[in-house]
Amino acid sequence: MPSTQESPPHPRRPRQSWSETPGLSPRPDGWRMRLHRSLVAAMKRMPRPVIRLAADAYIAGETRAEALALTDRLWKEHGLSSTCDVLGEAIDSEEQAQEYYEEFEAMIEELTERRHYANASIKLSGLGQLLDEERCFERTRALLEIARDRGQFLRIDMEDHTTTDSTLGIYRRLREVGLDNCGVVLQSRLFRTEKDIEDLAPWKPNVRLCIGIYREPPSVALQDKTEMKHHLLTLLEKLWTHGQHVGLATHEEWVIHEAVELAARLHKPPEEMEVQMLLGVPRSKIQRELLDMGVRVRLYVPYGHQWHAYSMRRLENNPDMLRMVAANVLTKPFRRD
Numbered sequence: 030m031p032s033t034q035e036s037p038p039h040p041r042r043p044r045q046s047w048s049e050t051p052g053l054s055p056r057p058d059g060w061r062m063r064l065h066r067s068l069v070a071a072m073k074r075m076p077r078p079v080i081r082l083a084a085d086a087y088i089a090g091e092t093r094a095e096a097l098a099l100t101d102r103l104w105k106e107h108g109l110s111s112t113c114d115v116l117g118e119a120i121d122s123e124e125q126a127q128e129y130y131e132e133f134e135a136m137i138e139e140l141t142e143r144r145h146y147a148n149a150s151i152k153l154s155g156l157g158q159l160l161d162e163e164r165c166f167e168r169t170r171a172l173l174e175i176a177r178d179r180g181q182f183l184r185i186d187m188e189d190h191t192t193t194d195s196t197l198g199i200y201r202r203l204r205e206v207g208l209d210n211c212g213v214v215l216q217s218r219l220f221r222t223e224k225d226i227e228d229l230a231p232w233k234p235n236v237r238l239c240i241g242i243y244r245e246p247p248s249v250a251l252q253d254k255t256e257m258k259h260h261l262l263t264l265l266e267k268l269w270t271h272g273q274h275v276g277l278a279t280h281e282e283w284v285i286h287e288a289v290e291l292a293a294r295l296h297k298p299p300e301e302m303e304v305q306m307l308l309g310v311p312r313s314k315i316q317r318e319l320l321d322m323g324v325r326v327r328l329y330v331p332y333g334h335q336w337h338a339y340s341m342r343r344l345e346n347n348p349d350m351l352r353m354v355a356a357n358v359l360t361k362p363f364r365r366d
C-alpha cells in the first residue's frame with residue numbers, strides 16, 4: 030500500500046471562482062444576489078420532474094430501502110462507506126419530529142449489519158431542537174442508546190450558527206451521560222470554531238470538519254471561500270495534533286492533497302484518515318486514489334420524500350450551489366464517473 034507521501038503533485042493555489050476573484054466582493058451582493066433569487070424563484074415554479082432530474086444525482090431516493098441498497102452498492106462495488114441522512118430538517122411540529130425520530134430508529138435497526146461501512150447522520154432541527162430543546166435531547170439520547178446497543182456510531186450534523194451553542198450543548202450532555210458513540214460537525218467558516226475545538230478537547234470528539242454550507246453574516250464568519258479552506262487545514266492540524274478522529278468533508282482537491290501531506294508530516298497512517306463527500310459530486314478519481322492509499326472515503330447519502338423542499342432550500346441558501354449543480358448536470362454526458 031502506498032504511503033501518504035506518494036500522493037500525486039497538485040497545484041497549491043486553488044482555482045478562483047467568481048466570488049474569490051480579486052476586486053469583486055466575496056459576498057454575492059447586489060445584482061448577483063438578485064439574479065440568484067430570480068433563478069431560484071424560477072426553479073420553484075418548474076415542474077417537480079424537471080427538478081428531480083438535477084436532484085437525482087445527489088439523493089439516493091425517496092425510501093429507506095433505496096438508500097440502503099445504494100450504501101450496499103457503494104461499499105461492495107467501490108469500497109465507499111456511507112452516512113445516511115433522512116431529509117427532514119425545518120420541521121414545525123412535535124408530530125413531525127416524532128416521525129423523523131421513528132424513521133431514524135428504523136434506519137439504525139437496518140444499519141446494524143452494515144455498521145462497518147455505513148452509519149447515520151442526524152439533524153437536531155429534525156428532532157425538534159427549535160421547538161423544545163429538552164425533548165430534542167431526549168429523542169437524540171434515545172437514538173444514541175439504540176445505536177450503542179447495536180454497536181453503531183451516529184453523527185450529529187451542524188446547522189446554521191444560531192444553533193451551534195445548542196447543538197454543542199446537547200453533544201456535551203450526551204457525552205456526560207456516557208454516550209460516546211456520537212460525533213459532531215465543526216465548520217471552518219465560523220470564527221468560534223477554534224475555541225470550540227479547545228473547549229471540546231477533553232471529550233476527544235470524533236469530528237466531521239467542513240467549511241459549512243450555511244451563508245453566515247460577517248459578524249460571525251469568514252466570507253471568502255479560499256480563506257475558509259485554508260482555515261479548514263489549520264483546524265485539521267489542531268484536531269489531529271490533539272489526537273482526534275476527523276472526517277474531512279470537502280470536494281476541494283487541493284485541500285485533500287494538503288491534508289494527505291499533513292497526515293504524512295504528523296506520521297498519521299492513512300487508515301486513520303477519513304475524507305467525506307456528498308453523493309453526486311463527481312470526484313471518482315480522487316476517491317479511488319484515497320482508497321488505494323488506505324484512506325476511508327465516506328459519502329453522505331440523503332434520502333426521503335422531502336427531496337424537493339431540501340433541494341430548494343440548498344439552492345436558496347447557497348448561491349454557489351446553483352452554479353455547481355448546473356455544471357454537474359450539464360457535463361455529466363461528457364464525464365466518466
Ligand SMILES: Cc1cc2nc3c(=O)[nH]c(=O)nc-3n(C[C@H](O)[C@H](O)[C@H](O)COP(=O)(O)OP(=O)(O)OC[C@H]3O[C@@H](n4cnc5c(N)ncnc54)[C@H](O)[C@@H]3O)c2cc1C
Pocket residue numbers: 185186187188214216237239240241242243254278279280281305306307309310311327328329349350353354357
Ligand atoms: C459528508 C459531508 C457532510 C457535510 N455536513 C455538513 C454539516 O453538517 N453542516 C454544514 O454546514 N455543512 C456540511 N457539509 C457541507 C460543507 O460544509 C460544504 O458546504 C460543502 O462540502 C462544499 O464545500 P467544499 O469544501 O467542497 O468547497 P466548495 O468550494 O463548495 O466545492 C469545491 C468544488 O467541489 C465541487 N462541488 C462542491 N459541491 C458541489 C455540488 N453540490 N455539486 C457539484 N459540484 C460540487 C465544485 O467543483 C466546487 O468547485 C457537508 C459536506 C459533506 C461532504
